[in-house]
Amino acid sequence: MRLPTLRRTRGAEPGTIIGTARLDRRTKRLVGRLRAGDLAVIDHVDIDRVAADALVAVGVGAVLNAKPSISGRYPNLGPQVLIEAGVLLLDDLGEGVFQNVREGDELRIEGNTVFLGDEPVAHGIRQDAESVAKSMVDAREGLSVQLEAFAANTMEYLKQERDLLLDGVGVPEVATQVAGRHCLIVVRGYDYKADLDVLRPYIREFKPVLIGVDGGADALVEAGYTPDMIIGDMDSVSDDVLRCGAEVIVHAYPDGRAPGLARMHQLGVPAITFPAAATSEDIAMLLADEKGASLIVAVGTHATLVEFLDKGRGGMASTFLTRLRIGGKLVDAKGVSRLYRQSISGSSLLLLVLSAIAAMAAAVAVSTVGKAYLAVVAEWWDNLMFQVQRLF
Incomplete structure (x- = not known):
């Protein structure tokens, strides 16, 4: 992707960047407000690849992170994606960047310092390919600790959601007819656009139930489809897509609290809740399986150990158990594309x-x-x- 031309002041040092600040402590929420050349001010320990891909796609001028982009807990993939795309990454700026900078301020970056006018407001670490590579080597040394924590989280989740995993207890009743059909579950994750593109013949022939997980519903609409169901906590799906007529299922906490339900009431969109400790993509798979889907095709979901850890959440342990629960009914999109697509010379x-x-x-x-x-x-x-x- 071609990045935008960055503004520089006359007489400034080479590498000086000027841009409009956009702030949010949740990166995926910020992405929806960013424009090409903006300076993304985030609070994101261990930037994952999905977040980095989204920042690169909108063409940010620089990423200013209040926290370390690589903490050393595990080798997360996001910083490398940003550096390879030519995005400036200024790291570990501290809480002061959120205290001193406001939305829409024009900032100037010189070296490791962020200026608001002529006043320095934050100092950080300017990352490059060499520093990111060294941090990744150091992070791999701590991988065993993360693996132990992942295993502990897996066992804890199994205790909490044993009834859901084994017997489907707690899965809500839905109006969408799922039994005997294929289900295509789309998450706005790794390579989701390419996967959706190669699956067009499959979708046209089999007409699967289209399930968008949060921003995955927008991905379906962008690809020219209308989702049948939208599942998630509703923090990264657009208002227009929520009004498209799809059945909406709000992911709730195990105690029944569902912050996303208030948004549905404001929009006048009917919705039901699905309380579970699992991730939204996992409850989408569990629902499809419990309602009798003959095949579940996953787009953009997490399938490897690196991808599990790259999300940096203990809740990703649910994905491992969910895939064990569904077994041979679940097929990754890349596998389907290789099986289904036929090339004729x-x-x-x-x-x-x-x-x-x-x-x-x-x-x-x-x-x-x-x-x-x-x-x-x-x-x-x-x-x-x-x-x-x-x-x-």
């Missing part, structure tokens, strides 16, 4: 066309009707050539 296609023409010619040549037809065509051709000769 140009030479094979040409040979097929020529074979068809040859077969038609042979049929015409040996049949009585074909011979009569050829005689008519030959006479028409002779008359045409006679008329051309008379002109000259």
Whole structure:
């Protein structure tokens, strides 16, 4: 992606960047307000790849992080994505950047310092490819601790949601007909756009139930589809998509609290709740399985250990158990695209066309009707050539 031209002051040092500040402590919420060239001020320990991809996609001029972008707990992928895309990453600025900067302020970045006018408001660490690579090596040394924590979280989740995992207790009743159909669950995660694109023939032929998980519902609409169901805490799906007519299921805490339900009431959109300790993508899979889906196809979801840890949340342990629960019914989108898509070479296609023409010619040549037809065509051709000769 081509990044926007960054503004520089006359006489300023090379590498000086000026831009409009946009602030939010939740990166995925901030992305919806960012414009090309803006300076994203975030509070995000261990920036994950999904967040980094979203920041790169909008064309931010720089990322100013109040917290360490790589804490050393595990080798998170986000900082490397930002650096490789040419986005300036100023790290570990501290709480002062949120206290001293307001939405819409014009900031100037010189070296490791952020200026508001001529006043320095924060100092940080300017990351580059070398520093990120070194931090990633150090982070891998702490991976064993994270693996132990992940295993502990998995066992804790199993205790909390044993009935849901084993017997489907707590899964709400839904109006959408799922039994016996394929379900396509879309999360705005890794490579979701490419996966949706290669799945177009599959969607056209099988007409699966389309389930968008939070921002995944917007991804479906952007790809030209209308979701049948929207599941999540409703913090990253647009108002227009929520009003598209899909059945809405709000992810609630285990005690029944559902902050996203208030938004549904404000929009006048009917919704039901699904209390669970799992992630939103996991409850979408569990619901599809419990309601009798014959196949569950996942787009943008988390499938590998690195992806589990890259979210930096203990709740990702639920994904591991959910995949064990669903078993062979769950297929990753990339696997479906490789199985379903058939590639025909140009030479094979040409040979097929020529074979068809040859077969038609042979049929015409040996049949009585074909011979009569050829005689008519030959006479028409002779008359045409006679008329051309008379002109000259």
